Amino acid sequence: MNATSTPLLSIRNLSVTFATGRGPFRAVDKVDLDVAAGELVAIVGESGSGKSVAMLAVMGLLPWTATVTADRLSFDGKDLLALTPRERRKIIGRDLSMIFQEPMSSLNPCFTVGFQLREAMKAHLDLDKTARQKRAVELLDLVGIPEPERRLKAFPHQLSGGMSQRVMIAMALACNPKLIIADEPTTALDVTIQAQILDLLLRLQKDSGVGLVLITHDMGVVAETAQRVCVHYAGQQVEMQDTRGLFRDPHHPYTSALLAALPERASGRILPSIPGVVPGLADRPAGCLFSPRCRFATQTCRTIPPPRAGADLGYALCHTPLVDGHPRALKKLEMPA
Amino acid sequence: MTPTVPQAVMEAIDLAQSYEVTRGLLAKPATVKAVAGISFALAPRSTLAVVGESGSGKSTLARMLTMIEKPGTGALMIDNVDVADADAGTRRRYRGEVQMVFQNPYGSLNPRQTIGAAIEEPLLVNTSLSAAERRERAIDMMKRVGLRPEHHGRYPHMFSGGQRQRIAIARALVLRPKILVLDEPVSALDVSVRAQVLNLLVELQESLGVAYVFVSHDLGVVRHMADEVMVMYLGRAVEHGPRDAIFDDPRHPYTRALMSATPVADPEAKKERIVLEGELPSPFDPPAGCPFNPRCPLAFDRCRRENPPLEMKSGRMVACWAVD
Numbered sequence: 247m248n249a250t251s252t253p254l255l256s257i258r259n260l261s262v263t264f265a266t267g268r269g270p271f272r273a274v275d276k277v278d279l280d281v282a283a284g285e286l287v288a289i290v291g292e293s294g295s296g297k298s299v300a301m302l303a304v305m306g307l308l309p310w311t312a313t314v315t316a317d318r319l320s321f322d323g324k325d326l327l328a329l330t331p332r333e334r335r336k337i338i339g340r341d342l343s344m345i346f347q348e349p350m351s352s353l354n355p356c357f358t359v360g361f362q363l364r365e366a367m368k369a370h371l372d373l374d375k376t377a378r379q380k381r382a383v384e385l386l387d388l389v390g391i392p393e394p395e396r397r398l399k400a401f402p403h404q405l406s407g408g409m410s411q412r413v414m415i416a417m418a419l420a421c422n423p424k425l426i427i428a429d430e431p432t433t434a435l436d437v438t439i440q441a442q443i444l445d446l447l448l449r450l451q452k453d454s455g456v457g458l459v460l461i462t463h464d465m466g467v468v469a470e471t472a473q474r475v476c477v478h479y480a481g482q483q484v485e486m487q488d489t490r491g492l493f494r495d496p497h498h499p500y501t502s503a504l505l506a507a508l509p510e511r512a513s514g515r516i517l518p519s520i521p522g523v524v525p526g527l528a529d530r531p532a533g534c535l536f537s538p539r540c541r542f543a544t545q546t547c548r549t550i551p552p553p554r555a556g557a558d559l560g561y562a563l564c565h566t567p568l569v570d571g572h573p574r575a576l577k578k579l580e581m582p583a
Numbered sequence: 584m585t586p587t588v589p590q591a592v593m594e595a596i597d598l599a600q601s602y603e604v605t606r607g608l609l610a611k612p613a614t615v616k617a618v619a620g621i622s623f624a625l626a627p628r629s630t631l632a633v634v635g636e637s638g639s640g641k642s643t644l645a646r647m648l649t650m651i652e653k654p655g656t657g658a659l660m661i662d663n664v665d666v667a668d669a670d671a672g673t674r675r676r677y678r679g680e681v682q683m684v685f686q687n688p689y690g691s692l693n694p695r696q697t698i699g700a701a702i703e704e705p706l707l708v709n710t711s712l713s714a715a716e717r718r719e720r721a722i723d724m725m726k727r728v729g730l731r732p733e734h735h736g737r738y739p740h741m742f743s744g745g746q747r748q749r750i751a752i753a754r755a756l757v758l759r760p761k762i763l764v765l766d767e768p769v770s771a772l773d774v775s776v777r778a779q780v781l782n783l784l785v786e787l788q789e790s791l792g793v794a795y796v797f798v799s800h801d802l803g804v805v806r807h808m809a810d811e812v813m814v815m816y817l818g819r820a821v822e823h824g825p826r827d828a829i830f831d832d833p834r835h836p837y838t839r840a841l842m843s844a845t846p847v848a849d850p851e852a853k854k855e856r857i858v859l860e861g862e863l864p865s866p867f868d869p870p871a872g873c874p875f876n877p878r879c880p881l882a883f884d885r886c887r888r889e890n891p892p893l894e895m896k897s898g899r900m901v902a903c904w905a906v907d
Contacts, residue, residue: 292773407637408862436636437800438859441844445858463773466803466846489850507778508848509807515785517807519778523743539775 253280254425254457255304255342258318262296262303265311271527273312274300275481278561281425284455286448288468288489290504291478294524297461300478301427305344306334322424340370343418347430349410353402359413360398363420370421385416389446408439415446425457432467444471465508469493477501480524480535487560497560497567499540534565542566542573591624591660592761592794593648593681598622598657598667600643604867615866617643619818620657620893623811625762628788630795632809632826634802634841638863640818641798645766648796649683650674661762679709682755686767688747692739698725699735702754709758720757727790728753728783745776749783756791764796769804781807802845806830814838817866817874824899834897834906836879873904881905 262274274296281287291297303314304326319326321342326334346352354362363385364378373381379398386394389412402410411431418426428447432440448471451458462468468475468489475492477485477500485498496502505511506518522539531537537547544565552565559567566573598621605612618640625631635641646652647659650666659667666677682705685691692701702721706712712720722732728749739747748768755763768784769777781804788795799805805812806826813823814835822835833839836857843857859878864870870877876886885904893902 292775406862436863437802437841437844438636439862440846441856441858442860444846464846465774465848469848469850469852470846493848493850504774505848507774508803509778509781510803510848512807516782517778519782520775521779523745523776524773 252323253282254322255279255281255459256318256320257300257304258316260300260303260314260316260319262299262308263313263315265313266527268527273481274303277476277478277483278486279459279476279483281457281459283424283457284451285474286451286458286460286472287474287476288460288462288472289476289478290462290465290468292463292524294480294526295478296481297478298429301344301429301459301461305338305342305427306331307344336370339366340421341424343421343423343426345411345414345418345426345428345431348434349414350402350407350434352414353410355402357401358398359400359402359405363398363413363417366417366420381420382416385420386413388419388450389413389416390442391416407435408442411435411439411443412446415443415450419450422454423456425459427459427461429461430463431460433462433464440467447471465505466510477504480530482535482563483561484536484563485560492560495568495570497555497562497569498536498564499542499568499573500536501560502568502571503539503541534563542568590626592627592662593625593796594658594660594663595621595623595648596658596660598644598647598654598659600640600647600652600655606867613867616818616869617866618647621813621815621820622657623813623823625794625796626810627761627794628792629810630788630797630808631811631813632797632799632805633813633815634799634805635815636800636841636863638817638866639815641815642766643818644815645683645764645796645798648762649681649764650678651683679705679758680760681762681764682758682760683764683766684748684751684755684768687771688744688751689739689771691751692747694739697736697738698730698742698750701739701750702757705754705758721753724753724757727787728756729779743776744772745779748772748780752780752783752787756787756793759791760793762794762796764798766798767800768797770799770801777804784808802830802842803848814841817863817869819874819902820893820900821875821903822899822901823893824901828897828899832897834899834901835875835903836881836905837875840878840880873902879905 257279260274260277264271264273277300289297302308360382363382367373367378367381382398383394386397391397391412432443460472472489474488476483479500485501496505503520507520520539525531525535533549534547534552537543546565552563555562555567566575598618600618601614601616603612603614621644623631633641647654654667658665661677661680666674699721703717706717706720730749769780772780797808809826812826812829813820816837822838833842840857840859843855861878872887872889873891876882891902891904893900896906
């Protein structure tokens, strides 16, 4: 999909299935993703779209009830699926790190910020105690926390939400990662603080050339930060395009409806909303998963799972991808045999 | 201050609330001014949006408007009766006129109560209707918010987030209040469901004639819903006026920063970016002069000494020395 250089992270056909009391639940369904160094890719989707689960699978942080399968799941040339847990732990937290949402609940309330920041360095870097302390001060300074020496001695409850999120970012940066996965890094924050954190992430990404995967549900954040966007719906990747193209001419009806439902893009008093809700475990439709809510759905859509369109149509998972808002049937040649 | 609108369903005059907080055994208790001098007049069928970040006093304001809390000072007029200092009986009577919808529909419904019982409860407490009449009113209201009558006997866990918010709206409206205070009603909802709930609120306002006080931090939603906008910072209104005046030409530097910080869902939009430094100052120790001066790009000497009053400037009320 992005064949210019060897991607840092390369995922093909990633699926995650959870064993639940009511049978298996496929939370992530055949997702592909490539992220190059220095690239910012956003994954958007509503709750339950599997966007976080897909990235937790990359990090290897899913519980034992999850079954992860993929044709390829490689990071920096290493096959993540074939690694032993010991080898994996050497990469996770060092070359590949994650910023979690809700900084308040991701930091351990019993330890100082400094302790938690130095812990990752102790595990991964060959630094002595004074060097780790020095690095911790540098990191807090880098993420814009005033008086870093004093803040290192603070406990998480003594910091505001924005400060805690900066600490989380500092932790993610501690071991000079090649790729950072940021899961809703600004959702719990106020807009002026959100702007500071996004600027910080963008600056770090430009300066140090790390790859960044930004998981979010906020189309505004996507529009202002990402170079490329993947749209997830009910565990499937329904579209992938560069950001400008996605906002100008969305090819999947879900993307199109999602953009139309934003109050800031609406013209009238009544918003064009998407009827119904995301299908759950019990009511997954036979054909296209979006067909019950799609205004372009045909009988084909309801019965046959859709094929994936080509790069010119945003890899849309749709029988009739939209072009300028109008459905266009895929050529027979593009249909899989 | 805001001129008295004779037909206003609700009018707040200089509402203020402060809390005393003990800070350890030996330290003197500190006073936090959560809300200071808020005034507005709300016309029937209109929507006043209150915008601000956490700590700006929006929720305290909502608690005073719904009479959950008595205001520290100031008057709250509902139908031209001051309920701020009224006796318990009057307050109880007028509480039915102002109802509230909370942010989190998961937390505001009792998991062991059927939604029918939840919607009927306000009627049980406040009216003398019979059980059959209550049920009829509840089912009527459920239909209006897009729930089906057979949902009456179900429990909250059987509903999705959007449906639960519909239940909360039905419960708030079942007493037919004149005013609905909505505290971040859609911020816990996904985009597609959010649009459904916003549409419902627009329809209900048209059919029932209810006025909304819409507390939100989401400027996209506010621009869509509001007739009037009040921007709050550290317990004070910094800018207050008609929606178009505020959104097309924001004057207060905080309003401008808030708008420029809000991401726009259009990658081709050109915009100036004002990134504020620092965070909201501690309400225990607010800065001297204008509360916004430590973060303000336009601050000059006077801002550090004197607190600007909320004055009429270019078609809206604004509290800033730098605005002409």
